[in-house]
Amino acid sequence: MFLDRLRIPIVQAPLAGGPSTPELTAAVLEAGAFGFLAAGYKSVEDVAVDIAALRRLTDAPYGLNIFVPDAEVDPDVFADYLTEIAAEAYRHGVTLGKPRHDDDSFAAKLDLAVAERVPVVSFTFGCPDAATIERLHRAGSEVWVTVTDPLEADDAGTGGADVLIAQGIEAGGHRGSFVDRDDREDYGLLALLQLLTARVDLPLVATGGIGTGAAVAAVLAAGARAAQLGTAFLRCPEAGTSVAHREVLMGSGRTRLTRAFTGRSARGIENRFMTEHSTAPVAYPQIHHATAALRRAGRVAGDPDVVNLWAGQAYPLAHDRPAADLVATLSHELAGALTTAARLAGDLAPG
Amino acid sequence: MFLDRLRIPIVQAPLAGGPSTPELTAAVLEAGAFGFLAAGYKSVEDVAVDIAALRRLTDAPYGLNIFVPDAEVDPDVFADYLTEIAAEAYRHGVTLGKPRHDDDSFAAKLDLAVAERVPVVSFTFGCPDAATIERLHRAGSEVWVTVTDPLEADDAGTGGADVLIAQGIEAGGHRGSFVDRDDREDYGLLALLQLLTARVDLPLVATGGIGTGAAVAAVLAAGARAAQLGTAFLRCPEAGTSVAHREVLMGSGRTRLTRAFTGRSARGIENRFMTEHSTAPVAYPQIHHATAALRRAGRVAGDPDVVNLWAGQAYPLAHDRPAADLVATLSHELAGALTTAARLAGDLAPG
Numbered sequence: 001m002f003l004d005r006l007r008i009p010i011v012q013a014p015l016a017g018g019p020s021t022p023e024l025t026a027a028v029l030e031a032g033a034f035g036f037l038a039a040g041y042k043s044v045e046d047v048a049v050d051i052a053a054l055r056r057l058t059d060a061p062y063g064l065n066i067f068v069p070d071a072e073v074d075p076d077v078f079a080d081y082l083t084e085i086a087a088e089a090y091r092h093g094v095t096l097g098k099p100r101h102d103d104d105s106f107a108a109k110l111d112l113a114v115a116e117r118v119p120v121v122s123f124t125f126g127c128p129d130a131a132t133i134e135r136l137h138r139a140g141s142e143v144w145v146t147v148t149d150p151l152e153a154d155d156a157g158t159g160g161a162d163v164l165i166a167q168g169i170e171a172g173g174h175r176g177s178f179v180d181r182d183d184r185e186d187y188g189l190l191a192l193l194q195l196l197t198a199r200v201d202l203p204l205v206a207t208g209g210i211g212t213g214a215a216v217a218a219v220l221a222a223g224a225r226a227a228q229l230g231t232a233f234l235r236c237p238e239a240g241t242s243v244a245h246r247e248v249l250m251g252s253g254r255t256r257l258t259r260a261f262t263g264r265s266a267r268g269i270e271n272r273f274m275t276e277h278s279t280a281p282v283a284y285p286q287i288h289h290a291t292a293a294l295r296r297a298g299r300v301a302g303d304p305d306v307v308n309l310w311a312g313q314a315y316p317l318a319h320d321r322p323a324a325d326l327v328a329t330l331s332h333e334l335a336g337a338l339t340t341a342a343r344l345a346g347d348l349a350p351g
Numbered sequence: 352m353f354l355d356r357l358r359i360p361i362v363q364a365p366l367a368g369g370p371s372t373p374e375l376t377a378a379v380l381e382a383g384a385f386g387f388l389a390a391g392y393k394s395v396e397d398v399a400v401d402i403a404a405l406r407r408l409t410d411a412p413y414g415l416n417i418f419v420p421d422a423e424v425d426p427d428v429f430a431d432y433l434t435e436i437a438a439e440a441y442r443h444g445v446t447l448g449k450p451r452h453d454d455d456s457f458a459a460k461l462d463l464a465v466a467e468r469v470p471v472v473s474f475t476f477g478c479p480d481a482a483t484i485e486r487l488h489r490a491g492s493e494v495w496v497t498v499t500d501p502l503e504a505d506d507a508g509t510g511g512a513d514v515l516i517a518q519g520i521e522a523g524g525h526r527g528s529f530v531d532r533d534d535r536e537d538y539g540l541l542a543l544l545q546l547l548t549a550r551v552d553l554p555l556v557a558t559g560g561i562g563t564g565a566a567v568a569a570v571l572a573a574g575a576r577a578a579q580l581g582t583a584f585l586r587c588p589e590a591g592t593s594v595a596h597r598e599v600l601m602g603s604g605r606t607r608l609t610r611a612f613t614g615r616s617a618r619g620i621e622n623r624f625m626t627e628h629s630t631a632p633v634a635y636p637q638i639h640h641a642t643a644a645l646r647r648a649g650r651v652a653g654d655p656d657v658v659n660l661w662a663g664q665a666y667p668l669a670h671d672r673p674a675a676d677l678v679a680t681l682s683h684e685l686a687g688a689l690t691t692a693a694r695l696a697g698d699l700a701p702g
Contacts, residue, residue, distance in 0.1 A: 007697070009695050169539055185605040185606060185607065185664065187664055188541070190540050190541050190559075190561070190566055191562075191664035192664075193565075193566075195664075195668065198563075198667075208539065209542035209545075210541070211542075212548075212549075214544075214545065215545050215573055217573070217692060220572075220696065221569040221571075221572045221691075222565050222568070223565050223688070225695065255536060312542070313536065313539060313543075314542045314546065317545055331699045334699060335696055335699040337572045337573070338693050340572075341689055344360050345571065345689055348359065348683070
């Protein structure tokens with residue numbers, strides 16, 4: 001089990017969609033924590049380039065995150081929404097992208113992971129089938145699956161996952177739900193960890209709104225083996241986070257869940273686009289492709305009002321600092337937090 | 352500071368609306384934790400009776416929770432909603448209650464708290480004015496104020512609160528927000544604790560979805576001085592929880608936020624009434640009074656579909672057991688969780 005050998009129980013989240021770079025992941029790995037490269041949204045060739053770049057920077061074991069494809073939805077589901085947002089695109093001098101369904105080159109990315117014998121392969125938006133997990137195991141890879149509720153945890157456990165990444169509602173970016181639907185409970189991280197600990201026997205990595213070493217200590221106390229942080233790394237100089245995104249991360253806007261940018265529920269800092277398009281349908285990745293040019297235009301023009309400003313609820317606690325400094329600070333805070341908690345617990349008999 | 356003398360860093364939440372009893376609070380206090388009586392919804396005379404009953408059972412310091420009155424809303428806001436739910440009442444052989452505004456005898460309950468020199472007075476739905484807090488301080492009371500976001504924490508700090516009860520979105524029952532509105536962020540507990548720790552200098556008591564000693568350990572690590580648990584106590588034999596409520600707490604329904612029963616956002620286990628009346632307005636306590644007879648009829652008839660089944664997200668982890676056993680189990684688990692976390696953190700340098 002890879003987690004058994006992790007010196008610092010901190011994991012850098014994949015951060016697909018721009019912030020992920022080999023430099024960021026290498027810095028985290030070299031600092032003694034664990035880190036993921038993001039395969040999501042990239043071509044297989046670009047992912048291979050990232051892996052090669054990472055290998056030049058460090059020989060530490062690393063992770064690769066792959067998106068599990070969503071089922072295709074009927075174009076009727078999103079036709080009205082496209083009409084609604086077309087005017088936005090026009091005002092920004094771009095046209096909407098083709099709202100195509102694709103699988104983000106799932107099979108080819110799996111082939112790459114197997115060929116590269118990636119030490120840890122994590123999945124978001126679902127659990128791959130048993131044959132895929134078995135194939136990764138044969139290649140020497142450990143399989144981590146993102147879950148957001150106890151039912152997904154059951155499925156991932158049955159499916160053969162080695163580790164569950166338990167994602168709370170506080171998390172920035174996409175919810176990792178297997179299916180994006182409104183009739184499932186939105187668990188806060190601490191409640192989710194307790195429910196999963198009582199239910200499944202797999203090691204848990206906690207993620208969602210963790211921005212301090214105190215919160216890392218908290219999730220370890222709640223039963224996780226490590227804490228995965230995403231937003232905390234967005235302002236590192238090694239990250240590929242856009243300038244428009246970085247500037248809003250220094251502000252104080254509230255975050256909320258939205259489907260406006262991608263057709264899948266994700267948490268970001270509220271901006272005009274989110275507010276004005278609050279009834280976006282579930283249609284991923286069609287809406288993602290439709291809005292891609294518009295979001296790019298916003299980033300280029302420095303107009304954050306049409307950019308997906310992914311951020312978790314603890315984003316105001318993030319700072320501009322190198323990833324190695326962040327890891328060192330977090331592990332220092334973590335140790336201090338556990339000492340303080342032990343003092344508060346006083347002379348209670350250990351369980 | 353009262354928290355400095357607390358042997359077990361666990362607080363039993365007030366549990367207004369039925370579950371609160373002097374027997375429950377006395378059992379918790381005698382077990383070495385802290386507990387609140389609920390003044391909410393009761394007459395001043397009944398609160399005085401509860402305090403006298405508690406005093407006969409234990410001389411340990413205790414708390415009393417008081418609701419801060421909401422501003423009155425225009426009856427136009429809830430007229431349509433009353434029409435919508437009148438048919439429900441009719442089907443259950445009752446009529447809707449008068450949707451009156453009241454202040455839950457706020458002034459008289461404060462007078463009682465002062466006269467009784469209640470050791471800790473906590474507030475929900477707002478922060479009392481400075482003169483009120485000063486008066487309680489002169490009577491020897493400590494003042495704890497429930498907050499759900501950093502802005503409320505600022506206000507409570509400025510207002511003179513001694514301790515903040517930080518309530519996460521996971522919590523069962525009413526959100527303690529000063530004003531119930533949709534444009535404030537719904538923080539998960541762990542994110543909220545980090546943000547408040549960085550912002551205010553007051554001691555924090557954490558609440559929301561805490562059902563195990565591991566979660567108590569987690570909130571201590573995250574910077575809280577104690578954990579307040581509500582749902583965990585609902586199935587204790589000493590609690591006044593209705594049979595209909597207890598039965599649903601043994602099931603596996605999902606929880607969500609609703610205003611359907613009271614006109615104020617609260618978390619409960621989903622039932623037909625919540626599902627069918629999902630657009631209830633913000634109008635508290637008018638809707639509370641309107642639905643009171645209907646909810647009572649549901650409890651009497653054992654029909655949980657019209658009862659407010661308040662529960663936090665960790666409710667499946669609650670059990671039928673005496674409050675003293677629960678406190679002992681939680682403190683045992685707490686100590687064990689901190690030991691485990693310290694082992695995972697290994698030889699990291701303390702911060």
